[in-house]
Amino acid sequence: MAITFGQVKTWKAAPLGDAGDGLKADLRKLETSRDELEANGVAKSWTGVAADAARGHRDTLVKNLSTHITGKEGMQKALYSAETQVEAIERLVQGIQDRAKTNEFTVADDGTVTSTATPPTFKSRYEAEEWGSSRNTIAQELADDISDALAKAAGVDVILSDGIPTGTVQSLDDTREQRGTASPEVAERWAQLTDAERKAIIDQKIEELAKEYGVDVEDIIWDDTISGNGSWSEDEKAVRLNPDRLSDPDLLHTVAHEMRHARQYEAIEDNNDFQFWWEDDPFDAHEEDGITEEQAEEWEENFDDYKSPDQDFDAYYNQPVEADARKSGREYLDNLTAAELDRLLKESK
Numbered sequence: 001m002a003i004t005f006g007q008v009k010t011w012k013a014a015p016l017g018d019a020g021d022g023l024k025a026d027l028r029k030l031e032t033s034r035d036e037l038e039a040n041g042v043a044k045s046w047t048g049v050a051a052d053a054a055r056g057h058r059d060t061l062v063k064n065l066s067t068h069i070t071g072k073e074g075m076q077k078a079l080y081s082a083e084t085q086v087e088a089i090e091r092l093v094q095g096i097q098d099r100a101k102t103n104e105f106t107v108a109d110d111g112t113v114t115s116t117a118t119p120p121t122f123k124s125r126y127e128a129e130e131w132g133s134s135r136n137t138i139a140q141e142l143a144d145d146i147s148d149a150l151a152k153a154a155g156v157d158v159i160l161s162d163g164i165p166t167g168t169v170q171s172l173d174d175t176r177e178q179r180g181t182a183s184p185e186v187a188e189r190w191a192q193l194t195d196a197e198r199k200a201i202i203d204q205k206i207e208e209l210a211k212e213y214g215v216d217v218e219d220i221i222w223d224d225t226i227s228g229n230g231s232w233s234e235d236e237k238a239v240r241l242n243p244d245r246l247s248d249p250d251l252l253h254t255v256a257h258e259m260r261h262a263r264q265y266e267a268i269e270d271n272n273d274f275q276f277w278w279e280d281d282p283f284d285a286h287e288e289d290g291i292t293e294e295q296a297e298e299w300e301e302n303f304d305d306y307k308s309p310d311q312d313f314d315a316y317y318n319q320p321v322e323a324d325a326r327k328s329g330r331e332y333l334d335n336l337t338a339a340e341l342d343r344l345l346k347e348s349k
Contacts, residue, residue: 002247003153005146006109009093011153013086020079027072034065071165078163085156092149096142103138111146113139147192155188180330182249189338190249197345198246202255204348206239209256213263214285229254232261252336257329263291264299264321271296299324 041058104117122128210217218237230241245251270282307315
């Protein structure tokens, strides 16, 4: 769910810094306890089988404490980083509210800017147009500042979720493993874009992947009737995507994921292609990218007996073509940069 201006208005940086300070104090105690356990947990004079077992147990506890400390350090860093960003958001929000009040505008919790000014009496049409133009300019500038605040908030949300240690929230661990996560910079940049710009980026990425993979993409279908993020249709040679998911950069995982399915079909076709000994083997291009003939054969068998999530979700999730496509989507999203988004947007024009 997208963050609203009404929510951002309530954000305060100070509690984040206080939480970071609290973790800092906890870390000192944990580090002291770990070091004490490691140094004196088992008497040096104790020998024998029981002593060896005790030292093994101590080493395990020290390792677990070190892992816990590393996780807390990551969260502390995230809290301090988020504190700085929220301070900037607070200043931006205060500026928006002050300027709106001064110029007789209201800003709703959904970010809508509305003029409350009573138009004066004008001596000419030119004066009326000038007044209307100046009001529209201020309204647009307020709207732009609101967009900037919400984009920064999207980045903060990712900073904090990235700081949560592995093993703390199962659903977050599952997302990291299955789909990957956009960086704070990517989340912020994505939030700044219009839906038209997001579609342009996606169209450009699909075009580039199609060229790289040697596949034909006849159409990109934006379909708000589908329940998931998207799909690849081999019969239509089309990528189908859900426009309702455009606000979330996770949709870029889906783009890479579904185009990988297109690549899988292409690899199967090329693996089955007949050529004379003097002709080039089209499968060579796939092998250069690390795809083996054995994989292509496994994918072909899998597609012949494909399990949909409605039939058996575990079977669907674990089948080879889905595991491979998920890996492609995860790696793409994990490694995506804001600069790459800007490049794709520029290339799309």
